[in-house]
Structures are given as structure tokens and as C-alpha cells.
Amino acid sequence: xxxxxxxxxxxxxxxxxxxxxxxxxxxxxxxxxxxxxxxxxxxxxxxxxxxxxxxxxxxxxxxxxxxxxxxxxxxxxxxxxxxxxxxxxxxxxxxxxxxxxxxxxxxxxxxxxxxxxxxxxxxxxxxxxxxxxxxxxxxxxxxx
Numbered sequence: 028x029x030x031x032x033x034x035x036x037x038x039x040x041x042x043x044x045x046x047x048x049x050x051x052x053x054x055x056x057x058x059x060x061x062x063x064x065x066x067x068x069x070x071x072x073x074x075x076x077x078x079x080x081x082x083x084x085x086x087x088x089x090x091x092x093x094x095x096x097x098x099x100x101x102x103x104x105x106x107x108x109x110x111x112x113x114x115x116x117x118x119x120x121x122x123x124x125x126x127x128x129x130x131x132x133x134x135x136x137x138x139x140x141x142x143x144x145x146x147x148x149x150x151x152x153x154x155x156x157x158x159x160x161x162x163x164x165x166x167x168x169x170x171x
Contacts, residue, residue, distance in 0.1 A: 028071050029067065029070055030062065030063070030067050031067035031068065033113055033114075033122070036116075037058075038051070040151075052124045054109055065085060065086075066082050071117055071122055075125075076131075078127065079110070100134055101135075103133065149171050152154050
């Protein structure tokens with residue numbers, strides 16, 4: 028069985044009936060954008076820890092299909108989680124005897140710098156919200 032066949036089966040028979048449509052769409056996007064194009068043609072028997080670790084390293088060096096910028100570390104984490112779920116199913120179905128994702132080493136997560144509004148920017152927003160007759164801006168003022 029190829030990796031492509033495993034993940035198509037996982038999506039169709041195990042994910043689709045058990046999750047919300049948005050979750051399914053997210054998983055399907057990950058599988059079709061990042062898993063199948065890169066390792067989909069590999070036989071499951073070819074997938075060992077070294078091959079999967081090499082795949083993770085490739086993920087860190089490819090560009091996002093949406094923004095054409097390098098994948099964020101959190102995106103790679105999400106792809107690896109989907110990968111782990113698919114290989115866990117293969118293990119449970121006894122298609123493989125060892126999970127090749129068990130020893131994946133991921134880069135440390137990076138946190139983006141949090142930017143706060145200046146007092147002047149906050150005042151501008153508050154004044155706009157207070158001068159606008161719509162009542163749904165009250166939450167914004169409370170948050171500020």
C-alpha cells in the first residue's frame with residue numbers, strides 16, 4: 028500500500044464520518060497539499076524513521092501553497108499531527124509493524140512578537156466606537 032492510498036482511506040473512512048466538515052476540509056487540504064505530493068508515491072514499507080524525518084526537514088524548507096512563503100513552524104506541527112494520525116491507523120490495521128513517526132524531532136516552536144496599540148491609537152479607536160451609534164462596538168471598548 029502506498030502512502031497516498033493510506034491517507035485517502037484515512038480521510039474517507041475514518042475522518043469524514045467522525046469530524047465536522049471544517050476539520051475534514053483542513054485535514055484534506057494538508058493531505059493533498061503537503062503529504063501526497065511529497066511522499067504519496069512511497070510504499071508504506073519504505074517509510075522508516077529516517078525517511079519521515081527527512082520529509083519533516085523538507086517541510087521546513089518548502090513554501091506554503093497559499094502565501095508562497097516558508098511554512099511556519101506551527102504549520103509543520105499541524106502537518107506532522109496529520110501524518111501521525113495516518114500512520115497510527117496503518118499500525119492499528121496492521122499494515123505496518125512499526126510507526127515511523129514515533130521518533131520525529133521537530134524544531135522548537137517560535138512565537139511571534141505581540142504588538143500593542145499605543146495610547147493614541149487606542150484613543151482613536153475608542154472615540155470612533157463611542158461616536159458610532161451601533162451598540163456592538165461596546166465589546167471593543169471593554170476589551171481596550
